[in-house]
Amino acid sequence: MTEQAQQQNNSAIPTFSIADLDHDTHALFRQYRPLTPFIQRDDGPLFVLRAKDVVSLTTDERTRQIETELLQLRGVTSGPLFDFYDKCMLLSNGAAHRRRRGPMARTFAFKMVAEMRPKVRIMAEELIAQHYEAGGMDLFEDYAAIIPAHTVAAILGMPKADIPKFAQWIYVMARSLGTSWTEKDIPELEDASRQMADYMYELVEDRRRHPRGDFLSDYIAAVDENPEMTPLEAIMQIVIVILGGSDTTRASMAIQAALLLEHPEQWQAVCADQGLIPGAVSEALRFEPSVASLPRLVLEEIEIGGRTLAPGSLLMLSTMSALRDPEIFGEPDRFDIRRTDHTRWHYVFGGGAHRCLGEALAKAELEEGLAALASKIPQARLVGKLKVEGHGGIRSAKDLRLEWTP
Template structure:
């Protein structure tokens, strides 16, 4: 790779991948990275096109076995994990994906999500108020984590006494999405998948018998022309909503505040004008992307930037690289909370566009808004450290005073 430092396991790269992205976009926008066995794509136009290209997919199992696709067979001990994950819509392709997304969308409606805004605002105010009363601390564990977990738990209808179980299960399952997870990480993910799916199976059966006003009940009842979710699909969908519904939002909150604290001029601008919050959220999502990389499998040979990527290859689409592409964003390394237009691709594009994007935007706007109102003097205590993962990229903690 010469002197271009693409190394997703390096703490220095995780902390600031943007110089490497700039070099890659200019010199090697499409290249094969031997250590990960992936084709790395960094330009906005290429990432945009590939996200919409049906010759790529999140899975290939609708077309071929692992062996037929040139991939090793999955270890038997991973079966409970993959059965759970593939029962949701994230890691399947049409026609299964089309059907699942249609059914879930009937319950997870725009009206329902917008109806959550008062609840999200109340929770954000309560968390920010308690944080201020304590004099500050770790913004991640006190504000950023509890808000989306509580929102998704309330939305699904998970009893309050059980909610402390959710974050550990989710974190353990999401460990499998990192590059080349260790054997221990894989076994931990399987154990969490077994426990989480067992818990949800009991809850789903109770809601089928005795429906309530919550999303699990709605998903259990939802039907379209006689079609409905199977029990496994219902459980896989709930796990997906919970994992996708808070891991990235927690990291986006922490990354966003760290971006603001490193750019005091823009933070002062936001403090002076809270009407900037919606566009500030979009810019913070672009500027330091919490899910910087998504993978796709190449289902048919595809040519990208003059380079042919063969069937059977895996592509690492660098959302964070695309979000700083100067061909699309003027002065892309500058944080501009009023940036307009701002066509970032943080939530993806195409058929796998993030179903929860509207909810994430509400959570981020209400969280930032509450802290801006209640902690106008919020200040950094010490420079934070980044967690080692790159696929889900966030801070270990963010210690602040109020």
């Protein structure tokens, strides 16, 4: 390490409170990204800011995916929420991760996604039709939150009557993967986790007795071929795929529509040419990602940008910062659906062994959800202003209303 780098490493790491980070996250990251490779939140996690470091650390063997560390820091060491963290593939590594991901990867195929795409479009258009004569709807609650929940229910073959309670459990559990929950939320998180696990046990057993040749039947068959997979592991992989494809997708769906409506020329361009939709989806995911960071745990000393990450450090690889890094993206603070410098692999879906299994499904939902809005209510306008909340984990965007003249 050079003398200059040693001096930088010995200097204090810029440290901020949650409130500091939430106040104007993009401005804070923009200010500190050229000055330091990471900043610290006052409760411990280090936020890695630069795109090149975020990408490299995602697969660096000197780090690993976090497991139950965050949960244990908050005093949760057993129970249904702990079981979810402890047994799902998202929060596991090595042989356990491969064992848990394998059966799901074999059944979560592009063919299934291709079959779901037209169903998503029909569902989205039906939702718009329900609200059309009223001349308005809540973009988040009446549209973006419903499409992912109904899509997942269709994939699993769930009764429609079960969707509202199922969606509620999923959206409560999703909060545990963010950074805004506290100890007072634990009873609600535990209750949702317990009810979800019980429901999934019943659904899996019913499908095992009465297979239908669908996604869930194929998954159960793959699980049953793997004697090392426990019943609890089997259902937790379903839960994490559902969760990962629901909460992040509903946020992204609301964000992308609001961004376009705040840029009227680009909204009208999409309405006139739906070939622009894939680019619009990618740009919205870059400009305001629903997944703000990816967690990693440092296993051995790593030097980045003249600073040293010590073993045991908890990292938040900031996709939110990386996706506005001027080293990668020209004019990164400009929203442009015709941008040509997108990376081949979008950072928001992670990387390496833990890259999101539901990426293709999420893109299909986002593209068809946007296409339905553009084709059915091109005259829509946004009431209020988009405000995306959160600087780490899963973000949210609420209080968004669409209005139009029928």
